[in-house]
Amino acid sequence: MSLLGEPELTEDGEFVINIGPQHPSTHGVLHLKVWLDGETIKKVQPHLGYIHRSIEKMSESLSYRNFIFATSRMDYLSAHINNEACALTVEKGLGIEAPPRAQAIRILMAELTRLSSHQLWWGCMGLDLGAVSPFFYGFRERESIMEVMEETCGARLTQNYMVPGGIMYDIHPNFQNRVKNVLKQIKENFKEYDDLLTGNVIFEGRTKGVGYLSPEDAISYGCTGPTARGSGVSCDVRKWFPYDGYDKLQFNEILETGGDCYARYMVRMAEMRQSVRIIEQMIDNIPEGDFQTKTKAVLKLPKGEFYQRVETARGELGVYIVSDGAASPYRIKYRSPNFSNLSALEHMAKGAKIGDLVAIMATIDLVIPDVDR
Amino acid sequence: MAETEKMIFPAQLHETADGGIVVSKLDDLINWARSNSLWPLVFGTSCCAIEMMSAADAKYDWSRFGFEVARATPRQADLIIVAGTIVMKMAPVLKRLYDQMPDPKYVIAMGACTISGGPFFYNTYSVVKGVDHLIPVDVYIPGCPPRPEALLHALITLQEKIKNETYFRSDKIEMPK
Numbered sequence: 001m002s003l004l005g006e007p008e009l010t011e012d013g014e015f016v017i018n019i020g021p022q023h024p025s026t027h028g029v030l031h032l033k034v035w036l037d038g039e040t041i042k043k044v045q046p047h048l049g050y051i052h053r054s055i056e057k058m059s060e061s062l063s064y065r066n067f068i069f070a071t072s073r074m075d076y077l078s079a080h081i082n083n084e085a086c087a088l089t090v091e092k093g094l095g096i097e098a099p100p101r102a103q104a105i106r107i108l109m110a111e112l113t114r115l116s117s118h119q120l121w122w123g124c125m126g127l128d129l130g131a132v133s134p135f136f137y138g139f140r141e142r143e144s145i146m147e148v149m150e151e152t153c154g155a156r157l158t159q160n161y162m163v164p165g166g167i168m169y170d171i172h173p174n175f176q177n178r179v180k181n182v183l184k185q186i187k188e189n190f191k192e193y194d195d196l197l198t199g200n201v202i203f204e205g206r207t208k209g210v211g212y213l214s215p216e217d218a219i220s221y222g223c224t225g226p227t228a229r230g231s232g233v234s235c236d237v238r239k240w241f242p243y244d245g246y247d248k249l250q251f252n253e254i255l256e257t258g259g260d261c262y263a264r265y266m267v268r269m270a271e272m273r274q275s276v277r278i279i280e281q282m283i284d285n286i287p288e289g290d291f292q293t294k295t296k297a298v299l300k301l302p303k304g305e306f307y308q309r310v311e312t313a314r315g316e317l318g319v320y321i322v323s324d325g326a327a328s329p330y331r332i333k334y335r336s337p338n339f340s341n342l343s344a345l346e347h348m349a350k351g352a353k354i355g356d357l358v359a360i361m362a363t364i365d366l367v368i369p370d371v372d373r
Numbered sequence: 374m375a376e377t378e379k380m381i382f383p384a385q386l387h388e389t390a391d392g393g394i395v396v397s398k399l400d401d402l403i404n405w406a407r408s409n410s411l412w413p414l415v416f417g418t419s420c421c422a423i424e425m426m427s428a429a430d431a432k433y434d435w436s437r438f439g440f441e442v443a444r445a446t447p448r449q450a451d452l453i454i455v456a457g458t459i460v461m462k463m464a465p466v467l468k469r470l471y472d473q474m475p476d477p478k479y480v481i482a483m484g485a486c487t488i489s490g491g492p493f494f495y496n497t498y499s500v501v502k503g504v505d506h507l508i509p510v511d512v513y514i515p516g517c518p519p520r521p522e523a524l525l526h527a528l529i530t531l532q533e534k535i536k537n538e539t540y541f542r543s544d545k546i547e548m549p550k
Binding site: 021022023024028029049050051052053054055057058060061062069070072073076077120135136139140142143146156157158368369 | 414415416417418419420422423424426427430431432445447457458460462463466470492493495496497498499500517518520
Protein backbone atom coordinates (compact mmCIF):
# COMPACT_ATOMS: atom_id res chain seq x y z
CA MET A 1 0.00 0.00 0.00
CA SER A 2 1.43 3.32 -0.98
CA LEU A 3 1.63 5.60 2.01
CA LEU A 4 1.75 8.64 -0.19
CA GLY A 5 -1.60 8.09 -1.89
CA GLU A 6 -3.66 10.36 0.34
CA PRO A 7 -7.34 10.16 -0.59
CA GLU A 8 -7.88 6.42 -0.15
CA LEU A 9 -6.04 6.33 3.15
CA THR A 10 -8.72 8.26 4.97
CA GLU A 11 -11.37 6.02 3.42
CA ASP A 12 -9.56 3.09 5.03
CA GLY A 13 -10.70 4.41 8.36
CA GLU A 14 -7.54 6.31 9.05
CA PHE A 15 -7.88 9.33 11.22
CA VAL A 16 -6.26 12.63 10.31
CA ILE A 17 -5.35 15.01 13.12
CA ASN A 18 -3.60 18.35 13.11
CA ILE A 19 -0.97 19.05 15.76
CA GLY A 20 -0.19 22.73 15.97
CA PRO A 21 0.48 25.45 14.95
CA GLN A 22 -0.41 26.32 18.53
CA HIS A 23 0.68 23.33 20.53
CA PRO A 24 3.03 23.25 23.53
CA SER A 25 5.15 20.32 22.40
CA THR A 26 5.93 21.54 18.90
CA HIS A 27 8.28 24.15 20.44
CA GLY A 28 6.91 26.96 18.38
CA VAL A 29 4.48 27.13 15.51
CA LEU A 30 5.09 23.92 13.65
CA HIS A 31 2.00 22.38 12.12
CA LEU A 32 1.99 18.60 11.79
CA LYS A 33 -0.69 16.74 9.89
CA VAL A 34 -0.74 13.20 11.24
CA TRP A 35 -2.49 10.19 9.68
CA LEU A 36 -3.37 7.64 12.34
CA ASP A 37 -4.49 4.04 12.34
CA GLY A 38 -5.77 3.70 15.85
CA GLU A 39 -2.84 5.06 17.81
CA THR A 40 -0.21 4.11 15.27
CA ILE A 41 1.24 6.83 13.08
CA LYS A 42 0.98 6.09 9.38
CA LYS A 43 2.22 9.37 8.03
CA VAL A 44 3.40 12.75 9.29
CA GLN A 45 3.38 15.84 7.13
CA PRO A 46 5.00 19.00 8.52
CA HIS A 47 3.49 22.25 7.28
CA LEU A 48 5.95 25.11 7.44
CA GLY A 49 5.82 28.86 7.07
CA TYR A 50 4.01 29.97 10.20
CA ILE A 51 7.08 31.96 11.26
CA HIS A 52 8.63 32.67 7.87
CA ARG A 53 10.09 36.14 8.36
CA SER A 54 11.93 36.40 5.03
CA ILE A 55 15.29 36.83 6.74
CA GLU A 56 17.20 35.79 3.62
CA LYS A 57 15.42 38.33 1.42
CA MET A 58 15.75 41.02 4.06
CA SER A 59 19.51 40.44 4.31
CA GLU A 60 19.92 41.33 0.64
CA SER A 61 19.16 44.96 1.44
CA LEU A 62 21.36 45.17 4.55
CA SER A 63 25.07 45.85 4.71
CA TYR A 64 27.59 43.17 5.64
CA ARG A 65 27.79 44.55 9.17
CA ASN A 66 24.04 44.77 9.64
CA PHE A 67 22.74 41.48 8.30
CA ILE A 68 24.30 39.55 11.18
CA PHE A 69 21.66 40.68 13.69
CA ALA A 70 18.86 38.85 11.88
CA THR A 71 20.59 35.50 12.39
CA SER A 72 20.30 35.86 16.18
CA ARG A 73 16.55 35.64 15.65
CA MET A 74 16.87 32.57 13.45
CA ASP A 75 18.09 29.93 15.88
CA TYR A 76 17.78 32.06 18.98
CA LEU A 77 19.13 29.36 21.27
CA SER A 78 22.44 29.34 19.36
CA ALA A 79 22.45 33.07 18.63
CA HIS A 80 26.20 33.43 19.21
CA ILE A 81 27.10 30.58 16.92
CA ASN A 82 24.84 31.89 14.15
CA ASN A 83 26.49 35.31 14.40
CA GLU A 84 29.88 33.63 14.33
CA ALA A 85 29.01 31.79 11.11
CA CYS A 86 28.06 35.05 9.38
CA ALA A 87 31.12 36.88 10.68
CA LEU A 88 33.36 34.03 9.47
CA THR A 89 31.81 34.05 6.00
CA VAL A 90 32.34 37.79 5.62
CA GLU A 91 35.90 37.41 6.91
CA LYS A 92 36.48 34.69 4.34
CA GLY A 93 35.32 37.05 1.63
CA LEU A 94 37.47 39.92 2.88
CA GLY A 95 40.46 37.61 3.28
CA ILE A 96 41.05 38.56 6.90
CA GLU A 97 41.15 36.55 10.10
CA ALA A 98 40.07 37.46 13.60
CA PRO A 99 42.94 38.03 16.06
CA PRO A 100 43.73 35.16 18.50
CA ARG A 101 42.03 36.90 21.41
CA ALA A 102 38.80 37.31 19.46
CA GLN A 103 38.93 33.67 18.34
CA ALA A 104 39.34 32.46 21.93
CA ILE A 105 36.45 34.60 23.13
CA ARG A 106 34.33 33.38 20.22
CA ILE A 107 34.94 29.76 21.21
CA LEU A 108 34.18 30.48 24.87
CA MET A 109 30.95 32.23 23.98
CA ALA A 110 29.95 29.54 21.50
CA GLU A 111 30.45 26.76 24.04
CA LEU A 112 28.57 28.69 26.73
CA THR A 113 25.75 29.09 24.21
CA ARG A 114 25.82 25.36 23.48
CA LEU A 115 25.63 24.60 27.20
CA SER A 116 22.69 26.93 27.75
CA SER A 117 20.90 25.60 24.69
CA HIS A 118 21.30 21.99 25.79
CA GLN A 119 20.11 22.87 29.28
CA LEU A 120 16.96 24.42 27.89
CA TRP A 121 16.47 21.36 25.68
CA TRP A 122 16.93 19.09 28.70
CA GLY A 123 14.32 20.97 30.71
CA CYS A 124 11.85 21.05 27.84
CA MET A 125 12.38 17.39 27.06
CA GLY A 126 11.34 16.64 30.62
CA LEU A 127 8.29 18.86 30.20
CA ASP A 128 7.32 17.15 26.96
CA LEU A 129 7.52 13.73 28.57
CA GLY A 130 5.46 14.83 31.56
CA ALA A 131 8.13 15.66 34.14
CA VAL A 132 7.95 19.27 35.32
CA SER A 133 10.98 19.43 37.66
CA PRO A 134 13.74 19.19 34.99
CA PHE A 135 12.50 22.50 33.60
CA PHE A 136 13.41 24.28 36.82
CA TYR A 137 16.74 22.50 37.20
CA GLY A 138 17.74 23.16 33.59
CA PHE A 139 16.80 26.82 33.78
CA ARG A 140 18.74 27.29 37.01
CA GLU A 141 22.05 26.72 35.23
CA ARG A 142 20.85 28.46 32.09
CA GLU A 143 20.15 31.63 34.03
CA SER A 144 23.72 31.62 35.40
CA ILE A 145 25.02 31.51 31.84
CA MET A 146 22.58 34.25 30.83
CA GLU A 147 24.15 36.43 33.52
CA VAL A 148 27.58 35.91 31.95
CA MET A 149 26.17 36.84 28.56
CA GLU A 150 24.43 39.89 29.91
CA GLU A 151 27.55 41.17 31.66
CA THR A 152 29.78 40.86 28.62
CA CYS A 153 27.45 41.30 25.64
CA GLY A 154 24.70 43.39 27.16
CA ALA A 155 21.92 41.06 26.05
CA ARG A 156 20.58 37.84 27.43
CA LEU A 157 19.35 36.02 24.37
CA THR A 158 20.06 37.76 21.07
CA GLN A 159 23.60 38.90 21.66
CA ASN A 160 24.96 40.21 18.32
CA TYR A 161 28.44 40.14 19.81
CA MET A 162 30.26 39.04 16.66
CA VAL A 163 31.32 41.49 13.99
CA PRO A 164 33.33 40.80 10.83
CA GLY A 165 36.93 40.86 11.99
CA GLY A 166 36.46 39.85 15.61
CA ILE A 167 34.10 40.73 18.41
CA MET A 168 32.31 43.98 19.09
CA TYR A 169 34.10 44.92 22.32
CA ASP A 170 36.34 43.29 24.89
CA ILE A 171 35.11 40.96 27.62
CA HIS A 172 34.03 42.27 31.00
CA PRO A 173 36.87 42.22 33.62
CA ASN A 174 34.73 39.91 35.74
CA PHE A 175 34.15 37.47 32.87
CA GLN A 176 36.68 34.81 33.83
CA ASN A 177 35.64 34.65 37.49
CA ARG A 178 32.01 34.42 36.59
CA VAL A 179 32.53 31.68 34.02
CA LYS A 180 34.57 29.68 36.53
CA ASN A 181 31.75 29.94 39.05
CA VAL A 182 29.24 28.82 36.44
CA LEU A 183 31.42 25.84 35.50
CA LYS A 184 31.73 24.83 39.14
CA GLN A 185 27.97 25.04 39.56
CA ILE A 186 27.28 23.06 36.39
CA LYS A 187 29.76 20.31 37.19
CA GLU A 188 28.26 19.86 40.63
CA ASN A 189 24.78 19.65 39.17
CA PHE A 190 25.40 17.15 36.38
CA LYS A 191 24.73 14.43 38.93
CA GLU A 192 21.28 15.85 39.57
CA TYR A 193 20.55 15.77 35.84
CA ASP A 194 21.40 12.08 35.73
CA ASP A 195 19.43 11.34 38.89
CA LEU A 196 16.34 13.10 37.60
CA LEU A 197 16.04 11.82 34.06
CA THR A 198 18.81 9.64 32.69
CA GLY A 199 18.38 6.68 34.97
CA ASN A 200 14.64 7.10 35.38
CA VAL A 201 12.74 3.90 34.50
CA ILE A 202 9.76 5.74 33.00
CA PHE A 203 12.03 7.97 30.98
CA GLU A 204 14.02 5.02 29.63
CA GLY A 205 10.80 3.23 28.77
CA ARG A 206 9.58 6.19 26.76
CA THR A 207 12.81 6.80 24.86
CA LYS A 208 14.64 3.49 24.39
CA GLY A 209 13.86 1.94 21.01
CA VAL A 210 11.62 4.85 20.05
CA GLY A 211 12.16 6.82 16.84
CA TYR A 212 14.90 4.72 15.30
CA LEU A 213 17.00 6.42 12.64
CA SER A 214 19.61 4.33 10.85
CA PRO A 215 22.99 5.86 9.93
CA GLU A 216 22.16 5.51 6.22
CA ASP A 217 18.88 7.36 6.62
CA ALA A 218 20.52 10.03 8.76
CA ILE A 219 22.97 10.73 5.94
CA SER A 220 20.39 10.61 3.16
CA TYR A 221 18.05 13.00 4.99
CA GLY A 222 20.95 15.38 5.62
CA CYS A 223 20.70 15.17 9.40
CA THR A 224 23.50 16.79 11.33
CA GLY A 225 24.35 17.53 14.92
CA PRO A 226 23.25 15.36 17.83
CA THR A 227 20.42 13.91 15.71
CA ALA A 228 22.90 12.29 13.33
CA ARG A 229 25.54 11.57 15.98
CA GLY A 230 22.95 9.60 17.91
CA SER A 231 22.87 7.27 14.90
CA GLY A 232 26.65 6.99 14.82
CA VAL A 233 27.32 9.38 11.94
CA SER A 234 30.45 11.41 12.56
CA CYS A 235 29.57 14.92 11.45
CA ASP A 236 30.96 17.38 13.98
CA VAL A 237 32.01 20.44 11.98
CA ARG A 238 34.35 21.44 14.81
CA LYS A 239 36.36 18.28 14.12
CA TRP A 240 35.99 17.92 10.35
CA PHE A 241 36.23 21.55 9.24
CA PRO A 242 37.74 23.38 12.23
CA TYR A 243 37.22 27.13 12.45
CA ASP A 244 38.37 29.77 14.94
CA GLY A 245 41.03 27.46 16.34
CA TYR A 246 38.94 24.46 17.35
CA ASP A 247 41.72 22.24 15.96
CA LYS A 248 44.03 23.31 18.81
CA LEU A 249 41.61 22.07 21.48
CA GLN A 250 41.23 18.73 23.17
CA PHE A 251 37.67 17.43 22.98
CA ASN A 252 35.87 14.34 21.78
CA GLU A 253 33.17 14.02 19.20
CA ILE A 254 30.34 12.19 20.91
CA LEU A 255 28.94 9.25 18.98
CA GLU A 256 26.20 6.86 20.03
CA THR A 257 25.13 3.92 17.92
CA GLY A 258 21.62 3.37 19.27
CA GLY A 259 19.87 5.62 16.77
CA ASP A 260 16.85 5.97 19.06
CA CYS A 261 15.63 8.83 21.25
CA TYR A 262 17.71 7.63 24.18
CA ALA A 263 20.91 7.71 22.09
CA ARG A 264 20.21 11.26 20.95
CA TYR A 265 19.55 12.19 24.56
CA MET A 266 22.85 10.68 25.67
CA VAL A 267 24.76 12.51 22.92
CA ARG A 268 23.53 15.87 24.18
CA MET A 269 24.23 14.99 27.80
CA ALA A 270 27.81 14.05 26.92
CA GLU A 271 28.20 17.12 24.70
CA MET A 272 27.51 19.33 27.69
CA ARG A 273 30.46 17.74 29.47
CA GLN A 274 32.66 18.26 26.39
CA SER A 275 31.64 21.93 26.27
CA VAL A 276 32.67 22.27 29.92
CA ARG A 277 35.98 20.64 28.99
CA ILE A 278 36.58 23.11 26.16
CA ILE A 279 35.74 26.11 28.34
CA GLU A 280 38.08 24.85 31.06
CA GLN A 281 40.94 24.68 28.56
CA MET A 282 40.28 28.16 27.26
CA ILE A 283 39.24 30.22 30.25
CA ASP A 284 42.73 30.78 31.69
CA ASN A 285 44.43 30.94 28.29
CA ILE A 286 42.73 33.86 26.57
CA PRO A 287 45.59 35.46 24.58
CA GLU A 288 46.34 39.13 25.05
CA GLY A 289 46.07 41.54 22.15
CA ASP A 290 43.45 43.11 19.93
CA PHE A 291 39.90 41.88 19.94
CA GLN A 292 39.14 43.15 16.46
CA THR A 293 40.97 43.37 13.16
CA LYS A 294 40.80 46.79 11.63
CA THR A 295 38.30 46.83 8.79
CA LYS A 296 36.95 49.55 6.52
CA ALA A 297 33.85 51.42 7.56
CA VAL A 298 31.89 50.06 4.58
CA LEU A 299 32.65 46.43 3.86
CA LYS A 300 32.57 45.30 0.25
CA LEU A 301 33.12 41.67 -0.61
CA PRO A 302 34.79 40.86 -3.94
CA LYS A 303 32.67 39.29 -6.66
CA GLY A 304 32.19 35.61 -5.95
CA GLU A 305 30.63 33.00 -3.72
CA PHE A 306 31.57 32.29 -0.12
CA TYR A 307 30.50 29.45 2.13
CA GLN A 308 31.25 28.77 5.77
CA ARG A 309 29.87 26.11 8.05
CA VAL A 310 29.79 25.98 11.83
CA GLU A 311 28.46 23.56 14.40
CA THR A 312 25.50 25.05 16.24
CA ALA A 313 23.84 23.33 19.17
CA ARG A 314 21.55 21.58 16.66
CA GLY A 315 23.89 20.71 13.83
CA GLU A 316 25.59 22.17 10.85
CA LEU A 317 24.72 25.73 9.89
CA GLY A 318 26.01 26.83 6.52
CA VAL A 319 26.06 30.44 5.36
CA TYR A 320 26.29 30.94 1.61
CA ILE A 321 26.87 34.44 0.31
CA VAL A 322 26.85 35.44 -3.33
CA SER A 323 28.46 38.82 -3.83
CA ASP A 324 28.39 41.07 -6.87
CA GLY A 325 30.92 43.45 -5.37
CA ALA A 326 28.39 45.81 -3.79
CA ALA A 327 28.08 46.83 -0.14
CA SER A 328 25.27 44.35 0.48
CA PRO A 329 25.02 40.68 -0.48
CA TYR A 330 23.43 39.72 -3.79
CA ARG A 331 21.97 36.56 -2.30
CA ILE A 332 22.20 34.84 1.05
CA LYS A 333 21.24 31.26 1.73
CA TYR A 334 21.28 29.63 5.13
CA ARG A 335 21.60 25.88 5.32
CA SER A 336 19.89 25.49 8.66
CA PRO A 337 20.27 22.29 10.69
CA ASN A 338 16.68 22.14 11.88
CA PHE A 339 15.18 22.05 8.40
CA SER A 340 17.12 18.93 7.48
CA ASN A 341 16.57 17.29 10.86
CA LEU A 342 12.84 17.93 10.61
CA SER A 343 12.71 16.16 7.25
CA ALA A 344 13.69 12.92 9.00
CA LEU A 345 10.77 13.24 11.43
CA GLU A 346 8.33 11.31 9.25
CA HIS A 347 10.80 8.47 8.82
CA MET A 348 11.36 8.24 12.58
CA ALA A 349 7.72 8.56 13.54
CA LYS A 350 6.25 6.12 11.02
CA GLY A 351 4.91 3.11 12.90
CA ALA A 352 5.36 4.70 16.32
CA LYS A 353 2.54 5.55 18.70
CA ILE A 354 1.21 9.10 18.80
CA GLY A 355 2.60 9.63 22.30
CA ASP A 356 6.07 8.81 20.99
CA LEU A 357 5.84 11.58 18.41
CA VAL A 358 6.33 14.10 21.21
CA ALA A 359 9.42 12.26 22.45
CA ILE A 360 10.86 12.12 18.92
CA MET A 361 10.25 15.82 18.36
CA ALA A 362 11.86 16.60 21.71
CA THR A 363 15.05 14.72 20.83
CA ILE A 364 15.38 16.42 17.44
CA ASP A 365 15.36 19.67 19.45
CA LEU A 366 13.50 21.76 16.91
CA VAL A 367 13.65 25.54 16.77
CA ILE A 368 10.95 26.50 14.30
CA PRO A 369 12.19 30.01 13.29
CA ASP A 370 15.36 28.26 12.14
CA VAL A 371 13.28 25.94 9.95
CA ASP A 372 11.24 28.72 8.38
CA ARG A 373 13.81 31.55 8.58
CA MET B 374 -0.87 50.56 55.81
CA ALA B 375 -4.59 50.89 55.25
CA GLU B 376 -3.94 51.38 51.55
CA THR B 377 -1.95 48.14 51.39
CA GLU B 378 -4.64 46.19 53.20
CA LYS B 379 -7.17 47.47 50.74
CA MET B 380 -5.07 46.22 47.88
CA ILE B 381 -4.67 42.76 49.35
CA PHE B 382 -8.36 42.17 50.05
CA PRO B 383 -10.71 44.93 48.97
CA ALA B 384 -13.36 44.56 51.71
CA GLN B 385 -14.18 45.32 55.31
CA LEU B 386 -14.48 42.36 57.63
CA HIS B 387 -16.94 42.53 60.51
CA GLU B 388 -16.76 39.73 63.05
CA THR B 389 -20.07 38.63 64.51
CA ALA B 390 -21.04 35.91 66.98
CA ASP B 391 -22.13 33.48 64.24
CA GLY B 392 -19.36 34.03 61.71
CA GLY B 393 -18.65 37.27 59.93
CA ILE B 394 -19.83 39.78 57.37
CA VAL B 395 -17.89 41.12 54.45
CA VAL B 396 -18.77 44.54 53.15
CA SER B 397 -17.40 45.42 49.76
CA LYS B 398 -18.23 46.52 46.27
CA LEU B 399 -18.96 43.59 43.95
CA ASP B 400 -16.74 45.16 41.29
CA ASP B 401 -13.81 45.29 43.68
CA LEU B 402 -14.24 41.70 44.77
CA ILE B 403 -14.56 40.35 41.22
CA ASN B 404 -11.61 42.38 39.99
CA TRP B 405 -9.54 41.25 42.95
CA ALA B 406 -10.24 37.62 42.22
CA ARG B 407 -9.86 37.97 38.47
CA SER B 408 -6.62 39.92 38.48
CA ASN B 409 -4.83 37.51 40.80
CA SER B 410 -5.46 34.37 38.81
CA LEU B 411 -4.94 35.18 35.16
CA TRP B 412 -4.29 32.04 33.17
CA PRO B 413 -2.09 32.66 30.15
CA LEU B 414 -2.32 30.71 26.93
CA VAL B 415 0.86 28.83 25.99
CA PHE B 416 1.53 30.77 22.84
CA GLY B 417 5.01 31.61 21.65
CA THR B 418 6.19 31.92 18.10
CA SER B 419 9.85 32.83 18.43
CA CYS B 420 12.60 34.32 20.60
CA CYS B 421 10.30 36.08 23.08
CA ALA B 422 8.83 32.70 24.02
CA ILE B 423 12.18 31.75 25.54
CA GLU B 424 12.15 34.86 27.72
CA MET B 425 8.55 34.00 28.62
CA MET B 426 9.79 30.58 29.73
CA SER B 427 12.52 32.32 31.74
CA ALA B 428 9.81 34.34 33.47
CA ALA B 429 8.19 31.04 34.46
CA ASP B 430 11.34 29.53 35.95
CA ALA B 431 12.48 29.63 39.54
CA LYS B 432 14.52 32.82 39.25
CA TYR B 433 11.74 35.12 38.01
CA ASP B 434 8.78 32.94 38.96
CA TRP B 435 5.59 34.49 37.63
CA SER B 436 3.56 32.23 39.90
CA ARG B 437 4.16 34.87 42.59
CA PHE B 438 1.56 36.94 40.74
CA GLY B 439 -0.81 34.11 39.88
CA PHE B 440 0.19 33.41 36.29
CA GLU B 441 1.63 29.92 36.61
CA VAL B 442 -1.39 28.02 35.31
CA ALA B 443 -0.40 28.18 31.65
CA ARG B 444 -3.08 26.54 29.55
CA ALA B 445 -2.54 24.85 26.23
CA THR B 446 -6.07 25.47 25.03
CA PRO B 447 -7.60 28.91 24.45
CA ARG B 448 -10.91 27.74 25.98
CA GLN B 449 -9.38 27.87 29.44
CA ALA B 450 -7.20 30.94 29.06
CA ASP B 451 -7.86 34.51 30.17
CA LEU B 452 -4.77 36.08 28.71
CA ILE B 453 -2.79 35.67 25.53
CA ILE B 454 0.84 36.76 25.61
CA VAL B 455 1.79 37.21 21.96
CA ALA B 456 5.47 36.30 22.29
CA GLY B 457 7.17 36.63 18.96
CA THR B 458 6.71 37.72 15.37
CA ILE B 459 3.35 37.15 13.71
CA VAL B 460 3.57 36.51 9.99
CA MET B 461 0.82 36.56 7.38
CA LYS B 462 0.29 32.80 7.55
CA MET B 463 -0.01 32.87 11.33
CA ALA B 464 -2.38 35.87 11.44
CA PRO B 465 -5.66 33.95 10.86
CA VAL B 466 -4.57 31.36 13.43
CA LEU B 467 -3.95 34.03 16.05
CA LYS B 468 -7.29 35.66 15.32
CA ARG B 469 -9.01 32.30 15.67
CA LEU B 470 -7.24 31.59 18.96
CA TYR B 471 -8.35 34.97 20.25
CA ASP B 472 -11.94 34.36 19.17
CA GLN B 473 -11.95 31.00 20.96
CA MET B 474 -11.02 32.52 24.30
CA PRO B 475 -13.91 33.22 26.68
CA ASP B 476 -14.61 36.79 27.79
CA PRO B 477 -13.15 38.73 29.54
CA LYS B 478 -9.89 38.29 27.65
CA TYR B 479 -6.69 40.26 27.61
CA VAL B 480 -3.73 40.56 25.26
CA ILE B 481 -0.12 41.41 26.01
CA ALA B 482 2.04 42.25 23.00
CA MET B 483 5.53 41.11 23.96
CA GLY B 484 8.50 42.37 22.02
CA ALA B 485 9.22 44.77 19.19
CA CYS B 486 7.87 42.40 16.52
CA THR B 487 4.37 42.40 17.99
CA ILE B 488 4.37 46.17 18.43
CA SER B 489 5.43 47.20 14.95
CA GLY B 490 7.22 44.36 13.19
CA GLY B 491 10.39 45.41 15.01
CA PRO B 492 13.59 44.34 13.29
CA PHE B 493 11.49 42.90 10.47
CA PHE B 494 9.73 46.17 9.67
CA TYR B 495 11.69 47.07 6.55
CA ASN B 496 12.24 44.94 3.46
CA THR B 497 10.17 41.96 4.50
CA TYR B 498 7.13 40.69 2.64
CA SER B 499 5.66 38.30 5.19
CA VAL B 500 5.62 39.97 8.62
CA VAL B 501 2.50 41.55 10.13
CA LYS B 502 3.59 45.05 11.17
CA GLY B 503 2.12 45.02 14.64
CA VAL B 504 -0.24 42.56 16.24
CA ASP B 505 -2.78 45.32 16.98
CA HIS B 506 -3.80 45.10 13.32
CA LEU B 507 -5.36 41.76 14.26
CA ILE B 508 -6.48 41.81 17.90
CA PRO B 509 -6.87 44.54 20.54
CA VAL B 510 -3.81 44.86 22.77
CA ASP B 511 -3.92 45.81 26.46
CA VAL B 512 -0.23 46.09 27.35
CA TYR B 513 2.78 46.55 25.09
CA ILE B 514 6.30 45.50 26.11
CA PRO B 515 9.18 46.94 24.09
CA GLY B 516 12.46 45.08 23.70
CA CYS B 517 14.00 42.50 21.43
CA PRO B 518 13.44 40.32 23.37
CA PRO B 519 12.19 42.03 26.55
CA ARG B 520 13.73 40.88 29.81
CA PRO B 521 11.63 38.63 32.07
CA GLU B 522 11.37 41.54 34.51
CA ALA B 523 9.75 43.59 31.75
CA LEU B 524 7.19 40.83 31.24
CA LEU B 525 6.50 40.74 34.97
CA HIS B 526 6.01 44.50 34.92
CA ALA B 527 3.56 44.14 32.07
CA LEU B 528 1.64 41.48 33.97
CA ILE B 529 1.40 43.74 37.03
CA THR B 530 0.30 46.62 34.81
CA LEU B 531 -2.44 44.42 33.40
CA GLN B 532 -3.52 43.51 36.93
CA GLU B 533 -3.83 47.20 37.75
CA LYS B 534 -5.90 47.75 34.63
CA ILE B 535 -8.24 44.92 35.61
CA LYS B 536 -8.61 46.29 39.13
CA ASN B 537 -10.10 49.49 37.72
CA GLU B 538 -12.73 47.79 35.59
CA THR B 539 -16.45 48.06 36.34
CA TYR B 540 -19.11 45.47 35.59
CA PHE B 541 -22.15 46.45 37.59
CA ARG B 542 -22.43 50.18 37.02
CA SER B 543 -25.85 51.16 35.76
CA ASP B 544 -25.71 53.23 32.61
CA LYS B 545 -28.76 55.23 33.74
CA ILE B 546 -26.80 56.95 36.46
CA GLU B 547 -25.47 60.21 35.20
CA MET B 548 -21.80 60.59 35.86
CA PRO B 549 -20.66 64.00 37.12
CA LYS B 550 -19.14 66.02 34.32
